[in-house]
Structure formats: C-alpha cells, structure tokens
Amino acid sequence: MVKRNLVVYPLYRFFINMLIIGPILVPFMLFKGLSYSQIMLLQSIAAISVFVFEVPTGAIADKFSRKISLFLSGVFAAIATLLYILFRNFYVFALAEVLFGLGLTLASGADSALLFESLKKIGKKEEYQRREGNAASYIFIGQGVGAVLSGFLYKYNHFLPFWISFVNLLTASLIALAFVEVEREKSEHKYTAHILKSFGIAFKTPRILWAVCFAALMGFIVRVGYWMYQPYFAQVDLDIAWYGIVFFFFNMVAAFSSHFLVRRYSDERPRRVLLGLSTLMALSFILPIIFVAKWAIALLALQQIVRGLYRPTMNFYINHQIQDKYRATVISTVSLVSNLSFAILSPVVGIMLDEKGTIPSYLFVGIVAASGTLALYLLRKKQKAIKVNS
Template structure:
C-alpha cells in the first residue's frame, strides 16, 4: 500500500462510530459512586483527606509512567483495542475499589484505575478525530468532542441523582459495587467500534519510534508545548476541586441524602459547557474563548474560597461550566496539530503532563485542607490558576500568532522606478 493512501474502512457504515462512542462515554462515566466517593473513603474506610490525596498522587504517578506507552499502543495497534482494554481494566478497578477494606487494596484499585485511564486517554480523541477525518468532517471535532463530553457529564448527572440516595438507604459501598455493571456494559459497546482508517505508514511505525516522534513533536512544536502547559495548570486544579467539592458541601451544611440533588445542577452546568464550547469559539474566536473560560474558572475558585454560605454552591456552576468548556477547546488545539500517526500518543503526552502536575500538587493540597480548611485550598487554586494559567495562556497565544504569521504569504518586494 502506498504510504499516502488511507487504509480501507472495515465493512459497514463508519459513521456508527460516533453514536457508539457517545454510548461508550455515557456508560463509562455512569458511576454511582461519583457523589459519595470521598465520603466512602473518609467515613466508611477511615481515611483522612491527606491519605485520600496521597492515593490520588499515586494514581497520577501511574498515569505519568504509563500515559505515553499506552498512547503508543493506540497508534501502533489500534484505537479500538486501546479503548477496549481501558474499559475492561476500568471495570476491574471499580470492582476492587468497591470490595477493598484495607489501604493496600484501595491502592491497588487506584493503580489499575490509572492504567485504565491511560489506555483510554489519547486513544479516545484520536479515535473521534480520525473517524471525522475519514468522513471529511474533521472541522467538526470541537463540536463532536463537546457532545461526547456532554454525554459524559449527563452520566455524571444521573449518577449524582441516583448514587447519593442509594447510599443513604443502603450504605456507602453499594453505589461503588453497582457501578461495575455500567463499566462492563461500556466494554460491550466498544466491541462494536470500527477502527478508523489511517495512512499506510501510520500503522507500520515501530512502537519505540512512535514514542520518540510524539515526544519530539510535543516538545518542539511551540503551540502544542504551550497548550500542554495550560492544560497542566488547569487540569491539576480540576482534580483538586473534584476531590474537595464533597467535603466543601458537607462543611456548608448539605446532608448526604441531598448531595446528589445539589450536585445535579453542577453536573448540568458541566454538560452545558461541553456543548457550547464550539459555539463560543466560533463567535469569539479560539483565543478569546480560552481567555474567557480560564478567567471565569480562576474567579470562581477565588469566590468559593471567600464564601462561607450554602448559597456559594452557585459558584460551583460557574466553576464547572468554565472547566468543561475548556476541555474540548484544549483537545482540539492539541489534536489538530499532531500528525495522524502520532495523534493518540501526542494527546497522551498532554495527559502525562497533567498527571505529573497533579501528582506533585494533590498531597500538599490535601494536607493544607486537613490543617486549615477546604476554602483555603480554593483560594490557593484560584490564585495559582490566575497567575500560572494566565502566563501559560499568554505563551500559547504568542506561539499561535508566530505560527500564523509564518504561514501567511509574504508580499513580494518591489523596487521603485527611477
């Protein structure tokens, strides 16, 4: 096969990948433990916030170690295979998490979970982008990826509404154990995926070469390098807020049975952010859209740190909307610049950077929450994302301007007649 000719599709309609991927996203994220998992670890398993943060740090260190090797699996042997392995290992991780009674087994569940996440990340964006490219619709990536994120948020919304009441009438372990079923169902849906066609040379790159070339692209392409920095800052902050939201709500007086009801509009705000990101970019331009959502995110964190009332929950809407809107914008900014044969591995490089930043920050932030308050951590995160995230955004914006200027045709030099 010629290196520039695409591989043929498997028999059948390639467009079925999109609705099946939406279902995959929904089922993977229909995790009934979402509204109570920190309380499950703290109140049922007896862990402190610092211990929970330490497990999160381990989780992200696993991601740092495995992200690019597993991303290269998707580039070398197929996006579908990587997604299936990710779904199967996710089901195993949830099972261990739900039956573990000691710290060692909980750590094991986090280890398996980290590997599961790396098998899925990178492969998922490459799978969607390559499907759209083969259909001649790659310009729709931000919109389609936003929809996929919205299905993920919808699953979180449903899980929030059902998980907390289920825990209230049974115990905190039941929602975790019941979530194994949806993880298994996600793997079953993944069996129906059709591997997107790639250039003939893409499938023949050696595994080690995929890793080397992807690392070189991520390090040497200035807009990609800068956007990875933006993603790292806000990604690490997002993980911390995810851990601390439940204790924050309990601290301001929300009872366990109502946690899901309170979190439902927050999940709905996330869903809306994912769905509207492409419209925001189309109306304002990519650069201004990034500045808007990142500035709103930092301001919401600062306000949460200053607020002491239950009505501060409204600020979580702004926080989750802006965080969700950033994700498809960042995924598009990284994915569209990556060569097709390296797409999954380059996306994994971004996740690796987020994992490293998260691993380094979660335990200190957990200690700060234990020794001071959750609100103090929100203040630190707000200031950090404003300063570091703002600097990274300015770096990315300058890199994009330089790249666009280099691509613009130069006006021919003229000489004035004597």
C-alpha cells in the same frame, strides 16, 4: 462501515464515564477509614500511574488498535472498582488507583483520535467539536441523574452506587468491540522511536508546547476542584442528603456548557477560549471563600462550565496540529503532563485540608490558578511575537 463509529462513540463515552459515585466518593473513602491526606495521596498515586502509562498506551493505540485499547480501558477500570467494593485497606486501594490509571490511559487519546479520524474519513472533520460536545452533554445529564440516585442509594446501602458503576464499565467494554478501525497511516518507527518522535513534536511545536503548559495548570486545578467540594460542603454545614442534588445541578451546568457553549464559541480562537476557562477556574476558588455560605456553592458551578468546554476545545486545538500516525501519542503526552502536575500538587492540598482547613486550601488553589493563567497569557504573547519577528 466507518459511519458506525459515529453512533458507537457517544454510547461508549456514556457508559465508560457513567460512574455514579461522584457525590459520595469522598464520604465513602472516609467511611472506609481514610483521612483527607490519604485520599489525596491515593489520587496522587492515580495520577502517577497515568503519568507512567499514558504515553505507552497512547503508542499502543497508534501502532496497533484503537478498538482493543478502548475495550481494555473498561475492563481495568471495572476491576479497580471491584477492589474498592471488596476491600478496606489503603494498599489495596492504591492498587485500585493504579488499575484506574491504566484504564484511563488506555482510553485517553484513543477515543478522541478515533472520532476525529472517522469524521476525517467521511469528509466531516469540522463536526468534531459539535459531536464531542454532544457526547459530553449526554454524559453530564446521565451523571446528573446518577448523582441524585447515588445519594439516596448510598444512604440505603453504601456499596450500591459502586456496583452500578461496575456494570456500566463492563458494558462500555462490550460496546467498544463494535468500533470499526479506521484505515490510517501508521508510524514507520519502532515503538520507542515512535514515542521519542511524538515527544519531539509535543515540545518543539510552539502551539502544542503551549497546550502542554496549559494542561499542566488545568490538570491540577480542574481535578483538585472535585476533591475540594466535600470539604466546602462541610464548611457551610450542608447535609449529605443534598450532595446528590448539588451534583445534579453541577452536571446540568456542564451539560449546557458542552451542548450549547461549545457551539457558541466554536468559531473563537481556541487559545482565547482556553484562557477564559482558566480564568473561570481561578474565580471558582476565590469567590466562595469571599462569600462563605450555602448559596456560594452555586459559585462552584463555574468549574462545570469549564468541565463542559475544556475537552472539546482542547482536543480540537491539539488534533489540528498533529498527523494521524502520532495523534493518540501526542494527545497522551499532553495528558501525561496534566497528571504529573496533579500528582505533585494534590498531596499538598490534602495536607492543607487536614492541617489548615478549607478556606486556606481554596485560597492556595485560587492563587495557583490566577498566576498560572497570567503566565500562559504572557507565553502566548511571546510566541506570537517570535512568529512575527521570524
């Protein structure tokens, strides 16, 4: 029965991520009357919501049911999408972002934990990265096709991409009901004690602590990169009709990365791969402002290589450090820190975009990415030195 999860997992991941609104989301928000500062403030609210909900929902998945957690994830995200369709009010949109945050956290940790435990149950946990990468590649291909369609659909009717995404989220919820719960050891601690124990594991285990610090950096630079595409497109005077084509290209790069590069680097030390990814992110912000031109949009695709490799590599690295009974909660703790950094820094980028413009904003994020990568490299060396000397 557990083998069924290996079929259900990529289907669930496909539909829960099949939001085809990516290329037109910023133009849609501008159409709804929002400024860049308001857009980034909404993203900060979403990140704070994830920060608040992340660990409690991870604990629910650990102590009660992974399947129900995944089912509710699609339901709350669908309601949030509906609010964006029906209303034109900043405060309603803020509520929508809170619901998106709740939906995201209900799936965060629970989905990857369920896949890892299913493979472990049948003695194939070494397949985790490959299966995670394959599932991601299907998502990126689907989002790529959806990106092309969304541009044309948006020009015909601004709301069509949102309605299609709404249906996809409800479909994901129904698919989640087909999962089989894996028999596993559950935490003997009460709810609050379980969370505190998981926090202790995350911050006292050197390798997981490093992952937490890495997530703080990547949580900001990876997510803010998406919201900075449209300002750069406007900077180089790219017509909105091309947005979908560009996003299709981006998604194909991400699909290639998750399908082929995950396998290529699966035998490399995960921390070395992760440092390489943060370096690519730094370059993806700095190079486009050195060469400000339409062709330089291709340099932004460096972020898509990161997008394809990051989740499989990071989750594989973390999963190997934790016991089953704390798995989803510790993964959620790492994600919590990621969202906190984005919540704090993204409004700064929004204000810079409104007041300073695109080029200074890209430079700021590029400097954060480069200095953060250097700090993580030095932390890794320090941890190795302590281990050798102890």
